[in-house]
Amino acid sequence: MIMAPVCPVMELPIGGRVIRVVAGKSIGLFNVGGRIVAIQNICPHELAPVCLGKVQGTTAPGAVGQWTYHRDGEFLICPWHGWEFDLLTGDCLTDARKLKHFETTVMDGWVHVLM
16 A cells, blocks of 8 residues: 555645546546545446546425425535545435545645545
8 A cells, every 4th residue: 555645635625626637537636614625536326537527415304294404515426426425434315325425634744546
């Protein structure tokens, strides 16, 4: 395993995203509320470039017959078929498949990904 520097942390403000090739793999880096998340840029459903999808919140049940919008900026929507993935856990909201995560750390002003 290697810890690869990927981008300066200044390129990833809260809500930001960058996509880079690291050790031959396309990796998306997202700043989710101050937490840097790295995922492989492949949707587990149909192999779409998932990191190009929209980042938003999702709905949750509220009072009877009502839904509330919550966790804005924490869900990645696949651009091909609209599957929703929790960026913090990799979990899909409607299926058992998950996004592949990589460990990240910030050292000397750079985001590093453990490959």
